Every structure is written in C-alpha cells, then in structure tokens.
Amino acid sequence: xxxxEQSPQSLHVQExxxxxxxxxxxxxxxxxxxxxxxxxxxxxxxxxVMTLNGDEKKKGRISATLNTKEGYSYLYxxxxxxxxxxxxxxxxxxxxxxxxxxxxxxxxxxx
Amino acid sequence: DAGVIQSPRHEVTEMGQEVTLRCKPISGHDYxxxxxxxxxxxxxxxxxxxxxxxxxxxxxxxxRFSAKMPNASFSTLKIQPSEPRDSAVYFCASSxxxxxxxxxxFGDGTRLSIL
Numbered sequence: 001x002x003x004x005e006q007s008p009q010s011l012h013v014q015e016x017x018x019x020x021x022x023x024x025x026x027x028x029x030x031x032x033x034x035x036x037x038x039x040x041x042x043x044x045x046x047x048x049v050m051t052l053n054g055d056e057k058k059k060g061r062i063s064a065t066l067n068t069k070e071g072y073s074y075l076y077x078x079x080x081x082x083x084x085x086x087x088x089x090x091x092x093x094x095x096x097x098x099x100x101x102x103x104x105x106x107x108x109x110x111x
Numbered sequence: 112d113a114g115v116i117q118s119p120r121h122e123v124t125e126m127g128q129e130v131t132l133r134c135k136p137i138s139g140h141d142y143x144x145x146x147x148x149x150x151x152x153x154x155x156x157x158x159x160x161x162x163x164x165x166x167x168x169x170x171x172x173x174x175r176f177s178a179k180m181p182n183a184s185f186s187t188l189k190i191q192p193s194e195p196r197d198s199a200v201y202f203c204a205s206s207x208x209x210x211x212x213x214x215x216x217f218g219d220g221t222r223l224s225i226l
Contacts (some may be wrong), residue, residue, distance in 0.1 A: 045217070051211050067160070096210060097144075097159055097210070098167060099215070101154040
C-alpha cells in the first residue's frame with residue numbers, strides 16, 4: 001500500500017515565522033515526489049518536482065528537500081507571509097503516471 | 112495561456128440523474144487525469160488518458176462512472192445514475208508528456224452535490 005502521509009495536518013504561525021512540514025512515503029521503488037500549493041477555492045499548483053535522493057529545490061522563500069532512502073521530504077517556508085496560507089500537498093509517483101497524494105498540511109499565517 | 116478548463120464549476124442534482132463533467136486540457140498536453148477529492152479519502156486518481164486513449168481506469172469506483180476523451184481537447188466524466196455518495200469535488204489535470212519530471216496542471220474543479 002502506497003501511503004503518503006503528511007504532518008502536521010494543520011499549522012498556525014505568525015507572519016515572519018519560519019516553518020516546515022513533512023511528507024513521508026514508502027521508500028521502495030521510488031520515482032518522483034511532487035509538491036503542490038493549493039489555495040482555497042482554487043486548483044492545486046505545482047511547486048516542486050523532485051526525483052533524486054538529496055534533491056534540494058528552492059523558489060523564493062520556499063524550499064524542499066528529498067530523502068528517498070528513508071522516505072521523506074521536507075518543505076520549508078522562511079519568513080511566512082499571509083499569502084503563504086494554503087494547503088500544501090505532496091504526491092508520490094507510483095508508476096509511470098499514477099500519483100498518490102497525501103492529505104495535505106493546511107498552513108494559516110496570521111498577520 | 113489558458114489553463115485546464117472545467118465545467119460546470121458547481122453542479123447540484125438529484126439522486127438518479129445523469130451527471131456529465133467536462134474538461135479541456137492545456138493545448139499540447141498528452142496526458143489527462145481525472146481526480147476526485149473527498150474529506151475521507153483526499154485526492155484520488157480515477158482514470159488517466161494518454162493521447163486520448165484510457166490507460167488506467169482502476170480508480171473508477173463503479174460501473175456507474177465512465178470517462179471518454181473523443182479528441183485531444185476534450186474529455187468527459189459521466190456518472191449514471193448518480194448517488195449522494197458521489198458528492199465530491201472532481202478535478203481534471205493535464206501534463207505535457209508523462210513521467211516523473213512532469214508536474215500536473217489542475218483545473219479549478221467541479222463541486223458536485225447529489226441530493
């Protein structure tokens with residue numbers, strides 16, 4: 001069973017705080033991990049595509065790391081802003097095109 | 112550039128009625144995916160197409176669900192007859208080529224309520 005688990009389920013931080021959350025997945029037969037940002041009433045938008053153990057990706061204040069041997073990825077947000085409030089989803093590629101999504105971490109950044 | 116376009120955005124209908132959800136993928140994308148999002152099960156893949164051909168429909172919950180892609184710019188997901196437990200948000204996504212390096216581009220979803 002390809003469980004993709006994300007923690008915490010929700011997170012409340014103050015503007016300016018840095019934060020991170022976790023995506024855990026089975027490490028065997030790894031192909032890729034994707035991170036998506038999902039704002040309420042909108043569609044999920046791709047943040048990062050990660051394929052190699054040790055990958056580190058960065059986009060502005062948001063970065064992600066990948067450890068395929070132990071089966072986890074971290075997403076970091078430095079200096080959170082209210083506009084960062086969203087649900088962050090990770091998805092593990094099972095085979096060529098089938099992704100299993102985690103249930104997401106809902107981030108709320110208070111001004 | 113236009114993204115993935117889904118219609119309708121909201122659909123409310125009575126149990127037993129046929130429901131048709133529509134999707135226009137991004138032009139040039141070879142892969143199209145249908146997902147269902149519920150509180151209990153999160154985002155689940157129902158079916159995906161490559162070059163208009165259904166490749167994997169193992170996620171389709173029952174025979175009441177069917178999906179077609181008659182051409183590269185249009186796909187439908189049909190539920191007949193609909194049941195209250197089909198109430199969910201249905202997303203369509205497309206990707207250029209396939210494989211591990213291709214992010215999926217999602218539409219805004221159709222919120223379906225079956226009374």
